[in-house]
Amino acid sequence: MDTIHIITLAMGASWASGINLYATICMLGFMGLSGNIDLPPDLQILTNPLVLAAAGFMYVVEFFTDKVPGVDTLWDTLHTFIRIPAGAMLAAASVGELGQGVELAALLVGGGIAGSTHLGKSGSRVLINTSPEPVTNWTASIAEDIAVIGGLWTALQYPWLFLVLFIIFTILMIWLLPKIWRGIVIIFRKIRTLFTGSSSDNTPPPL
Numbered sequence: 001m002d003t004i005h006i007i008t009l010a011m012g013a014s015w016a017s018g019i020n021l022y023a024t025i026c027m028l029g030f031m032g033l034s035g036n037i038d039l040p041p042d043l044q045i046l047t048n049p050l051v052l053a054a055a056g057f058m059y060v061v062e063f064f065t066d067k068v069p070g071v072d073t074l075w076d077t078l079h080t081f082i083r084i085p086a087g088a089m090l091a092a093a094s095v096g097e098l099g100q101g102v103e104l105a106a107l108l109v110g111g112g113i114a115g116s117t118h119l120g121k122s123g124s125r126v127l128i129n130t131s132p133e134p135v136t137n138w139t140a141s142i143a144e145d146i147a148v149i150g151g152l153w154t155a156l157q158y159p160w161l162f163l164v165l166f167i168i169f170t171i172l173m174i175w176l177l178p179k180i181w182r183g184i185v186i187i188f189r190k191i192r193t194l195f196t197g198s199s200s201d202n203t204p205p206p207l
Contacts (some may be wrong), residue, residue, distance in 0.1 A: 003098070004159045004160070005156070006040065006097075006098065007095070007159075008155040008156070008159035008163060009040070009094045010094035010095050010106050010110060011109075011110075011113060011155065011162070011163075011166060012151060012154075012155025012162060013028065013087070013091060013110075013152070014088065014091040014109075014110035014111070014113040015114070015117055015151060015155075015166065015169075016117075016151055016152050017083050017086050017087030017090055017117075018083050018084065018113065018115065018116065018117030018120075018121065019117050019118070019121050019147065020062065020144060021079070021083045021086050021087070022055045022058040022059035022062055023059055023148045024152065025046055025051065025052075025055040026052060026059055027152050027153075028046050028090075028152070029046035029051060029052045030052065031156070032044065032047040033052070040093065040095070040096060041096065041097060042092075042093035042094070042096040043093050043094060062075065063145075066141045067137050067138050067141045068137070069129045069137050072125050072129070072137065073122065073125055073126055073129060076118070077122070079118070080122070083114055083118045084114045084115045084118055085111070086114070087110050087111060087113065087114025087115075087118075088107050088108070088110040088111035088114060089107070089110075090110065091106040091107060091113070092104070092110060094106065116170075116173050116177070117173075119177065119180075120173055120177060120180070123177070123181065123183075124140070125137075126180075126184050127184065128140055151165075
């Protein structure tokens with residue numbers, strides 16, 4: 001793999017891990033095992049049948065868990081400690097052959113990318129769960145899975161296009177995350193008011 005493909009693989013893997021880690025591992029492992037892509041040496045472990053079986057099983061669990069309002073938020077909360085470190089490790093493993101300095105930089109940047117996508121996913125789910133019907137949950141979950149597969153495929157096959165889309169995504173997240181945070185603050189203040197009877201101001205602090 002040339003340098004641009006390695007970089008976009010690192011960015012794509014960390015980006016996708018923040019949304020659905022298990023789908024990311026399954027796709028990379030399957031494509032490497034089938035010969036569709038040549039994975040870097042440090043990522044060859046993803047083609048191991050045991051790794052693929054474990055990731056596949058966890059993907060099935062997440063597929064159903066992710067569509068149950070409330071349960072998906074609990075699942076996302078627990079995966080804060082899984083998706084972000086895993087995204088950082090996948091990014092670092094993608095560029096390991098370029099040197100230790102590049103590997104450490106990828107670890108730091110990959111963790112940040114995985115963290116931003118994870119926060120965007122989990123925060124938007126909190127807002128979606130205020131809707132009484134399950135359709136939006138299912139729609140969001142399926143759209144996320146499609147985004148992971150499509151995003152990774154683009155990163156692997158069309159690296160320059162992925163870089164353009166990634167820049168657009170980053171700008172969108174910079175604009176969207178403060179709004180998601182404000183919505184979450186309002187929701188939790190309303191919940192507190194419901195249980196405590198307090199009539200405190202529900203306006204979130206400015207960001």
